[in-house]
Amino acid sequence: MSNKNIYKVGLAAAILSTIGWFAFIASGNPDFSVFSGRALFQAWQDNRFGMLLYGWGGVFGAFLSIPYFLAFHSTLKETGPVRSIATTSAIIGAVLAAFGFFKPLVMIYSWVPAALEAAPDALPIIEVVARYAGDLFEVPWWIGSFLAYGLGVGLFAFYAWRSDTGPKWLNGVGLLGGLTGIIWLRFFIPILYTWEFIGSIINILAIMIWSIGLSISLLRTESSK
Numbered sequence: 001m002s003n004k005n006i007y008k009v010g011l012a013a014a015i016l017s018t019i020g021w022f023a024f025i026a027s028g029n030p031d032f033s034v035f036s037g038r039a040l041f042q043a044w045q046d047n048r049f050g051m052l053l054y055g056w057g058g059v060f061g062a063f064l065s066i067p068y069f070l071a072f073h074s075t076l077k078e079t080g081p082v083r084s085i086a087t088t089s090a091i092i093g094a095v096l097a098a099f100g101f102f103k104p105l106v107m108i109y110s111w112v113p114a115a116l117e118a119a120p121d122a123l124p125i126i127e128v129v130a131r132y133a134g135d136l137f138e139v140p141w142w143i144g145s146f147l148a149y150g151l152g153v154g155l156f157a158f159y160a161w162r163s164d165t166g167p168k169w170l171n172g173v174g175l176l177g178g179l180t181g182i183i184w185l186r187f188f189i190p191i192l193y194t195w196e197f198i199g200s201i202i203n204i205l206a207i208m209i210w211s212i213g214l215s216i217s218l219l220r221t222e223s224s225k
Contacts, residue, residue, distance in 0.1 A: 003074065004222045010071025011215035017064035018208045023057025024101075025204065038123060041115035041130075044107055051104040058101030065094045065148060068211050072156050075218055079159045086155035093147025100141020103134050138187070145184035153207055154178020166217040170210060177206030 027050040035043045044051060073087040111130040118126055157174025160166050183199030186192035192199070 004219065006071050006074050007215060007219040007222055010068040011212070011219055013064045013067035013071075014211040014215045017061050017068070018212060020057045020059070020061030020064060021204055021208060023053045024061055025057075027051065027054035027057065029054055037127065038115065040127060041112050044112045045116065048108055048112075051108050055101050055104035055108070059098050059105070062094045062098035062101065062144075062148070065211070066091055068215055069094070069148075069152065069156070071215065071218070072160070075165060076156070076159050076163060078163055083156075083159055086152050086159065089147045089155065090152025091148075093144045093149070093152055096140040096144025097148055098144075100137045100144060103137035103141070106137075107134065142184055142187040146181055149203060149207055150178055150181020150184055152178075153181060153210070157210060160214065166214045170213045170217065173206050174210035174214070177203055177210055180206065 028047075030043070030047055030050070032040060032043055069087060069090040073083055076083045107130065111126065111133070115123060115126045115130070153174060155178070157171045157178055161168060161171040161175065165171075180199050180203040182189075183192055183195060183203055186196060
């Protein structure tokens with residue numbers, strides 16, 4: 001595949017990934033921790049559309065990051081093998097993050113119907129199992145989000161900055177996105193919850209701008225040759 005086609009795929013993926021992240025943001029992600037018993041599952045059912053937006057938006061947003069990460073890997077050849085650190089971190093992180101977004105999907109498609117149809121004596125068991133099963137998605141999600149959208153993005157933007165790949169200001173935005181990616185470690189560093197909202201929004205928006213902008217810049221540069 002020619003560089004031009006690689007950058008076209010990367011740009012399309014960056015745009016579609018951004019649409020996925022907008023769906024994720026639009027979902028609202030209500031707090032279900034205040035519910036228990038049948039009320040918990042009914043709350044999930046009442047917010048079904050939003051949770052499907054959250055889940056599928058996140059899954060596609062994460063998986064579609066991989067093509068543009070690979071496109072950036074392809075263009076940063078002059079940085080040498082060190083670029084593989086960014087690529088490996090970003091791809092592993094994107095897969096783990098996507099895995100985490102299956103939590104609301106499993107809840108909506110599996111546990112909610114089972115709970116709402118269950119006999120009263122079976123409901124507590126279903127709730128315990130559903131909560132534990134949901135927790136299995138949490139740690140990979142936090143770690144994956146940091147690896148992809150903190151470490152991976154930060155390194156890619158840094159290498160692009162150092163090699164004059166794309167506009168400096170654009171890679172500055174990417175660096176900002178990478179630095180604010182530390183917010184995804186708040187599960188392990190509770191003090192970060194203080195900046196949860198602003199940190200998450202800056203991280204997501206910065207990566208949207210950087211991924212699409214750098215993809216357009218690479219495509220224009222290749223087309224002008």
